[in-house]
Structures are given as structure tokens and as C-alpha cells.
Amino acid sequence: MFVQLLFLLSASLTIGCAIAVAVTKNIMHSCIFLLGSLIGIAGLYATLGADFVAVTQIMVYVGGIVILMLFAVMLTGGKDFVSRAQNLLGLAPSMGNKWTYGVGLSVGLVFLLTNVKLILSISEYFPEKKFGNEFPSTVTQIGHLLVKDHVLAFELSSVLLLGALVGAAIIARPRKQ
Amino acid sequence: MEYTVGSIAPIFLAPVIAFVINAFFGRKLPRQGDWLATLSIFISFIFSARIFGDFVFGKFATDYFIHKTFTWFDLSYGSNIWKVDMGVYIDNMAAIMLLMVSGVAFLIHLFSTWYMDHDEKHGRFFVFLPLFTSAMLGLVLSDNLFSLFIFWEVMGFCSYSLIGIYNKKEKAGDASLKAFMTTRVGDVFLLLGMVAIWMVIGSVSYVDIYAAIAEGKFAGQTVIGISLATFSGLCIFLGGMGKSAQFPLHVWLPDAMMGPTPGSALIHAATMVAAGVYLSLRMYPLMVLGDLTWFIAVTGAITAFIAATIALVQTDIKAVLAFSTISQLGYMMIGVGVGSYNAAFMHLITHAIFKACLFLSAGSVIHSIHEQEMPKMGGLRKYLPYTHFAMMCCTLAIAGIPFFSGFVSKDRILGDALYYGFMSGQNPLLAIVPILGFAGAGLTAFYMFRMMFLTFYGENRMSHHHDDHHGHGHDDHHGHEIHHEHLSPRQNVPLLILSVFTLGFWFAGTLTGQSFGKVFGEKTEWFKILVEAPKVEKFVNQSREQFGTTDTKPSVELPKAIYEHQTGYAGPNPDDHKIHTAHTIGAIASIIIAFSGVFLAFLMYIKKSVKPLADIFPAYTETLKNRYYFDNLYVDVIIKKGLLTLNQALSRFDMGVYDRFAVDGWATVNRWAFKASKWFDNVVVDAIGVDGTGVAVNLFNLVLRIVQSGKIQFYFVILITVLASYIWTLNI
Amino acid sequence: MSLTSYLLISLVLFVIGLVVMISRKNIVAILLGIELILNAAALNFVAYSRFVTNNLDGHVFSLFIIVVAAAEAAVGLAIVIRFFQIKETIHIDEATQLRN
């Protein structure tokens, strides 16, 4: 019962906040709605028994990426930062207008239909099986998988993170004009 | 036995550690780290003494040896064995050698701390000295030619650095280059010999070489038409010639005195030159197999004699000692050549000790009066009593006066040479070996005492001379500045310790080299009993012991080698009687010759009743002073005439033939090719290819300009549309 | 609470991300859309791991996706900030330096 409740809450949080991300005109609010959506996804992970992934999701996104986004928004607050029109189809120089939304929605609809078809056909290839509800102690097993089966990817991701760290620091450092 | 890595490795590693510390942190240490170097050599000495004690005092039998290996690198693939083993090989000879090297080197280090005090190169000197010693110790410990070669080259480098340590002096730099280059000639041959051996038996380990000789693997093998044993033996001996300064590669050794005197002592006595003789002794079975002994003997004899004659007229005290070193090395080679293995090695040891002492004494003299030209010395006996005493002992030893070590060893070599030259039924021309040997012995006694008399006796000539051609430039510090010498643990105690060991009975147990006049029992003849030419048969099917394992061989007494007191040869010999006669004659003759040499020197330089050599043979003296023009020969004839002419011929060939025909002709060909390709380029490539492509691209551009709008979101749309159309059309 | 429901959620998330990416003209907003898309993909992995394969490889994959997303966000935002320093705007259509 808890799990169903959590699933419903998380799913609605995820989808609702994602829609809010798409329609909000204020980029700051968009970021906060993204935060809500990501927390919702963490809840979905929790319903899938992936507690470690869920906590990592919160850790990385809430503690890192969203704050980074907020900082980026603050540091790039130029002349068209604050949108003046709050309604959906009003004039908003950088946040999109009715044309862009029209194109986006139509393409999204096409993709949605396409993928519904895809999901229907995929569910024939991969029939859903009945497994036990929870993985026992995902932390230990993920640890073993990371250093055994996926060790190459693990090491590469560490190199990737280092490269991203150094690269980001170099790209964004203030330069003398 | 209980030998592990821990009890062998410090012999080699302690000086290396001292070298590393001194090289990097020497300047920050008190006294620039000389105490560290000395201490490290003392540690080596302690460990060497333990091995020596075990080998000599009854723990092991004569033919016992320790051989431990580890794999250095292994490149074997499939059935091809390509693996290099390193290891430690200690037999009686190596044990004695280790003790000698570390002991003498320790005393030299101790002396150097006094000699190099307040010298600007103090620190640098004590960087290379321990490295030099460690290389020699490593060379003695190594079990194969490969690691021997490594240490051999390290020593070459160290001698280069030590000779040229006063790098502000041009002569020092030249001398160091000369030493490096001359020994390099021999090293090339040594490498060749090693490669030849490797080709046949796939290993350069001593044990494998001995086993291969015993199994007859060398039989029938040839290299460029020469039998392999002869070829490799000759090459290895040539390497030894370079290092041991044998004629005609002896020219570097006299110049090596440009370095500080203790460095010379280390080079001349314990380490560098001993390495060549040591190598020849190690490879003795190969020399015998290759029938090279006569060559070695003749080389040694010529070296011994020529160097002795040159030493007659040298005025620099160190030059006299340098030529005497060459001469004595010649005797060692004679010993190797005439089959007097034991005596040759004994001479190596005794010579190392008294020559180290001589050089240190000379250093003491030079450092006290800042002068090394003998005509400007004289009468130093009063000022330097301890140095005088030590130097006199050593001079007596090198001159071959009975009861001293030089007599013991040299006389045995000469006795065997006499037998070899006259009585063994060899080629009669080989009689030149004992003749030159005895002549050299007489000359040795003469020039050594000449040096003693000029330096320590007569009146003090220092204040009368104002010759400023010598190098030190301390003209204003003349005789009155000499202080009376006091007994000091760093200046003359090393000399006195070394001079104690110039007595013959330490080595032979008898007062003479032969079996006359025995004073002690058979026990004291340890040297003769323990050292013998390697018997190659016992090395067949020896199992290797890995490094780090404890010794599995039993420590019980193995059967002792048969020692025949009359001959000095191991094993029964049919010519006992002849040998005995030869030894008797040799002993008497060498005593007479030595004393007459001493007497002649006495007449000439003390009594002045005989005119000096220069007045008797002026032309010959000039030749001798120029050292038989060997340096001129090498520089003027071989390098200037030979190599320069060759260079000019090659350059003429290059300018005339290559340049005119090949280069210019090729240019003409290119010119034609250029014209052809220009047409092709203009018409085909440019007009059709390039311009045509441009037109085609322009056409495509019209289409692409619409698609490639630069708006990322447009790309997204295209991407998603294409993806969706894939999914629909492929109908997955 | 079945595979299909998770797939549908992730599909909706993906489409919303797509709409954000296409319709917004602010580069940071486009990055928000990319985050949504990456999360949709990661959710799929975990859902398959729970309902189809029943091993944890999917979890590991989604962890790697999170790692890559972190790196992407760091570098992407650094580029955005640099872009703003040069152009004084973060309008996506201003990024036309390579077009000429």
C-alpha cells in the first residue's frame, strides 16, 4: 500500500513538475520545478527497490546539478533574464513563444505516438516477469558490480569527471579582455 | 651455509647507498659526507671479512663455491630461451679478492679524508670513490660476464670522473678522456667476446662457460675462420688488456695520475687494473682451450720490460709508480700465461697492497711539500719518518727483496716462467718471456730505489730550486715550511697498516716464494692451497640455486685439492724435477738481480760514483722520456695520418662521385618530371578536379544551406523526425 | 506499478524534455530539457532491471547516466557562462559564430 501511494505521489510529482518546467516562463522557477521532478524520479526509483540509485539521484541532482543551474542562471542574468509576460503565449524573448511551442508540441506529439507504438511492440519482446519485490541490499551488490563487471566504465567515468571538472574550470574562468 | 642475501648484499650495497646519499645530499652533510663513504666501505669490509674467514679458516674445502642466481629479465617465447640471470658467485679467489678490495679501499678512503681535506673537490671526490669501490666489489661478486661488463663500465666511468676531477685543468680533462677512450678499445673486444660466447652456449655465466668447456661445446665452432675458443678468449683478453694497461694499450695509465693521488691509488692498486687480471684469471680455462697462453705471456713480458725501462727516467714520483704498476701488471699476465695461476693471483693481491701503500705514501709526500718532481725533493727522511718507513717496506717488497711479499709472488712467477721458457719444450722463441721478466725485475729494483734515494735521501734540494714549471704553483712554500710528521690516524696509520702486510709470510707461510725456508706449518700456506685454476669438470650439471634460498650444499669438509709442495701446481706432474730445478735457479737469480739493481741505484744516487743514465745513453734516455713515442704514435700516425687520410678520401668520394653524379643527375631527372607534372596539375587536377568540385559543391550548397541553418533546435526537430520515421518505416 | 506504467512515465518525461529543448530559446532551459531526457532514460534502465532482467546492471547503468549528466551539466553550464561573457546573452540563436 505504501509503495502504491509512493508511486502515485512520485509519478504525479514527476509529470506535474516536468510540465511546469515546460510551461513556466521564469527560468528560476523552471529550475525549481525541475528539482521537484527529479525528486519525483528518485521516489520512482525507490518504488523500484533501487534505494542506492534513488539517494544518488537526490545527492547529485539536488546537491549538485540544480544548485549549479541556479548559479548559472544568476551569473547569466542579462537583459532578457526576467520575463515580463507570465502567460503561456505572451511575448517572452528567450523563453519561447507560440511558434516555438507549436513546433515543439507537434514534434513531441509525433514522438509520443511513435514511442507508444514502440512500447507496445517492445512489451511483446520483453514480457514482464514476476520477481520478488525487492533486491536485498543493493549497495553491496552495486559495489561488487562496479569493481568487477563494470570496472572499465567505472574508471572511465572517473576520468570523465576529472576532465569535466578541469574543463569546466578552464572554460568558465574569468579572462582579462 | 647460512649465507643469505642479507649477508652478501651489503658488501655491494653499502657503498652504493653512500654514493647515492653523497651524490644528492653530500653538500649538506658535515664534512661533505666523507665519513659516510668511509663507513660504508668499512661495512663492506666487515662482511667481506666474514666471508673470507669462512672460506679460509677451514669452514669450506678448496673447491667449495657459492653460486646463487636470480632472473633479471626473461624474454623467452616458445622454445626460444632468452633470459638473463644475474647472481653471485663466490669461490676462494673471490673471497680473497673481496677482502683485499674492501680492506685496501677502506684504508684509501681513510687516507683520502686527510688528503682531500679543504680541497675544493672534496665532496665530489667522495661521491665517486664509493661508487668506484662498489663497482669493483660488484665485479668480484658477479657470476657472469654480463654483470661483470656492467660493473666494468661503471668503473670506466668512475675512473674517468676521478682522473678528470680537477676539471679546470685542461691536462686533467685530456687525461680522463684518454683513459676513457683507450679502455673503450678493449671494452669493444670484451663485448665481442661475450657475444661470441652467448651465440654458442646461450649464457655468459662463468659456471655455464666452464661446463661448456668441460662438455666440449666449443669444439668445432668457428667465428670468421678462427676457432671460437680462440676468438672469444682473445677478445676477452683484449678487454683485460685495455683495463689492465697492457702493451700497447698502456698509454692511459700514466696519465691517470692527473687525478688526486688516493684516486690513483684506488685505480692502480685495488680496483681498476686488477679487474683485467681478474677477468683473465676467471677465463683461464677458455684461454687454455683457445691456446692463447703464449700470447698472454709474451704480452705480459713485453709490458713488464718496456714499462720498467720507461720508469727508469721518469722524474715525477707518481709517474714512476704508474709505470711500475704497468710493469707489475705485466708480471701478472706472465703468470697467467705461463700457467702459474696461483702465483699470478698472489701477485695481484700482494701488488695491490704494496702499490696502494706506495701511492698513499707518495700522496703523503706530495701533500706535505706540495711538490711531485723528484729532483726537487731529497732528504725527506727527517721530516716524514713514518711515510719513509712505509714506503721503504713497500719498495723492498716491489723490488723483490727476500722476506717481502713481492719476492714471494714475483719469484714464483719468474720461476714458472723460467721453466716455461727453457725447459718445457715449448717454442724456443718463448725464452723471451723469462729473459724479459728477469731483466724487468732488475730494472724494477733499480728504479724503485732510485725513487727512494731521490726522495728521501741525500740533501734537501727544495730551497735551491725556483723552477715554476710544475703544476701546483706553491713556489713560495718551500722546505722550511715542512712540518715534522706526527703519527696521525688518517695520514700515516693507513700506510703503516698496509706496510705490515708487505711481509711475505702472510701470504706464503715460507720466507721465500718457493718451499725453501719454511717457518710455519702447512696451515699458513693457505693461499697456495686455496687458489687453483678452476677445474671445469666439476661444473657439469651443477644445479642453480635461487637467490634467497639458503645454501643446500653440505658444510662438511670436501676432499682437499692435492697440493704438491715442490711445484706449486695442483696435481701430480711428470716434470717435477725440472720444475724444481727451474724454481731453484729462478729464486737465486732473482735475489742476485734484485740486489744488484739496488746496489747500482745506491752507487748512482747516493755515492754518485756512477754517472746517471742520461749521461751514458743520451739518445735512449730521450726515447724513454717520451715513453717510446707511443703517444706520438697514436696521435700523429694513427689518428692524424691514418684516420685523417681516410676521412679525406671519403670526403673526396662524397664530393666527386655522390655529389656530381647522384645528386646533380637526380636534379636533372626531377626537372623533367616537374615539367610533366606541371601540365598534369594545371589541366587535369586544377581545371577538372578542383574547379569542377567547386561547381559541384556550389550546387549541393543550395540544398544544404537550407538544412544547415545553424539553429540547434531546428536540428533537434530534424533529428526527432528522422528517428520517428525510422521507427514507423522499419516497423519494429 | 507495472513495466508499462514506468515506461509511459519515462516516455512522457522524455517528450516533455523534448518540448522544452525545442521550444525554449534560453540555453539553460535547454539544458533543463536535457536533464529531463537523461532522467527518462535512466528510469527506463532501472525499470527494466526490476521487471525484466532482475539483476542490478540497470542500476549501475543509471548510476553512470547520473555521472555523465553531472559532467555534462558542469561543462555545459561552464560553456553557457563563457558564452554569456562573450555575447552578453544566452539566447540560443545568437550562437552563430560558426555560420559565417
Next chain:
Amino acid sequence: MNQTLVSYLSQYEFFDVLLSLFGKNEGLLAFTIYLVFAGIIVGLCATIGGLGTYAERKISADIQQRIGPNRVGPYGILQFLADGVKMITKEDIMPFTADKFLFYLAPMLALIGVFSTLAVLPWSNGFIMADLNVGIFYLIAISSLVGVSVFLGGYASNSKWSMLGGLRGASQIISYEIPVTISILSITLLAGGMSFGTILGQQEGAPVHWFLFHNPFAFIAFFVYFVGALAETNRAPFDLPEAESELVSGYHTEYTGMRFGFFALAEYIEVFVVCGVGSALFLGGGNLPFSTTFDIIPLQLVQVVIFMTKTLLLYYVVIWVRWTFPRLRVDQLMSICWKYLTPIAIFNLVGNAVWVVVFHGKSIAELLSGGH
């Protein structure tokens, strides 16, 4: 597997009585138990947070040789209640140009982030809402919501002081998360798990079994953790975001009334949580100093008391530090984090890893006693 409060209580007989009371509806019972305990814990923590303000005033008065609050109640102990009443009844002012949505959201986020951490705080072996497999990791992750709330609070007020305070606070929090997380990771390494049950289970018995004394690296890790935690909770000497003398009051300059109260409460409870985590990770938590074979509710209560004692001692140290050390400059703050604490923490992590490999995870005490 995850142990929860309900699964712990179900081993006692009165659980069956309760179950029958709820008509055998386990879900409802569990929900009720969680609700009740959550209420207790939140109430307790709110009281502790309130008492924290009182303690802070009293201790600071002590340090500065003043008397401090002494009017309301005995020794002024009811001062916090009076303050609370004052806050609730104050006018709720919102700046005209503020971003209303975010202005409302920020204090909520702070409270959510802090109270969520209480779910895994181990009051004792049994009294822990949910002993998650990823317990400590969850705690770190969810408490980073506070950083977002500080940032949003600063931004939404549309005031320069608030903005600066928010930026400072957010950057400080995400910077100091790194040494704190790495220090905690070293303890995770030693314990071999992330759940508080595992970590506390390793520290049973005498104080020599605490991870603080496990090895020298863990000892250093405690101080790195403590310093980093001070900075993460914006406590002095790292209280740059709310530095009164330069930024008026930092990110909550524009907040009044209960919204300000939320921020203050969140801060005090976060300090309490951080101290609790410190005592659980390094100081043995609620473990009795001897091992018992039986488990009864009063013993659990003793454990709670032990845990509270340790935590409040650390709390005292935090306040003590605040009134003793001067505030740092912004650049000093960052250089302490990135140039000192983070390298030390990484060194500790490597040292702990090496220790675990070399000594098979045995502590110094075990090595000295030669055993197991």
C-alpha cells in the same frame, strides 16, 4: 535488510495487542506508529531547536560574563516559548518585488530538508524510524536541500544583502559537503556498510571500540567532519552567509515572523542532527558501554539518553566555538575547504583504505589486545 521502527516493535508482545486493536490491519497500524513517532520526534526536535536558542543565549552570556535571559520562567528557560509566540503573532511581511513563489517555498524546503534527515537518525538500536541500507548517504543527500533553500531564500528576497548571503551560503554548503562526505565515507569503509545499524553495531561496548579511536586516520576524520559540519550548517566561525556586521542578516534579512522562525528552527535542528550524526559515526552513538544479551524497552530509553548526552555535548562545543572564534573572510573560508580540509579528507580516506587492507579492518584496540 532494512530494519524499521515497526519491524523492531513487532518483536514485543504489546505489538500483537495493538494489532488486534487495529483490527489486524498491519498497514494502518504501521502508518499510525510512524505518525505518532514522527510527531514525537518532530516535537522533540522543535523543542530542542527552541531550547537551542535559549542555550545559545545562556552560554554566550556565560562566556561574555553576562546573565542572559532570566525573566520568563525559572532561569529564563521559557524564553524560547515567548519568542515563538512573538514570531507567530508578528506581521508576515513580504517585499513588494520579491519572487513570491520562491519566497514562500524557501523556508519550507529548509524545514523539509532538515526534518527528512530525522527519519534515519539513530536514537538507539531500535528507536530509529527506518534503518535504511543507504542511511548515512540518504542523510547527506537529503540535507543538501538546505543549500537550495538558502540559495532560493537569498534570491527570492530581491535584496542585495540577501542575494550575497544566499550565494555565499550555497557555495559554502556545496563546497563543505565534499570533506564531510569523504570523512563519512572513510567511516563507511571501516564499518563496511552505510546503514546506521551496521555502523553502530561495529562500535558496541567500551569507548575504545568507537570509530574515533579505530585508527589515527579515523581520529583525524572526526575533526575534519566536525569542522566541515560547522561550515555546512553556517555556524560560526563559518557564518558568512548571515554575517550580521556585513550583510545585516544574510539570506533571511527580508524574512519575518514564522518564516524567519522556520529558517532559525531549521538551522538549530540541523546543528542537532549534525552533532547526532557525529556522535553516531564516531562516538558510538547510543551504544551502552557494555554488551547485553537481552533487549527491553527501558534499555532502549537508556540508549536514547546516552545518545542525547553525547549529541548535546557536541552541541555545547558548537556553541562554545561560535562565541570563541572570530569569523573568517570569504576567501579564507574557501581556501580552508579546498586547500586544507579536502586534501586531508582524501588523505584520510586513502589512509583508512590502506589500514583496512593492511590490518584486515582491525582497530588499534583489537590489534593491541591481539585479537578479534
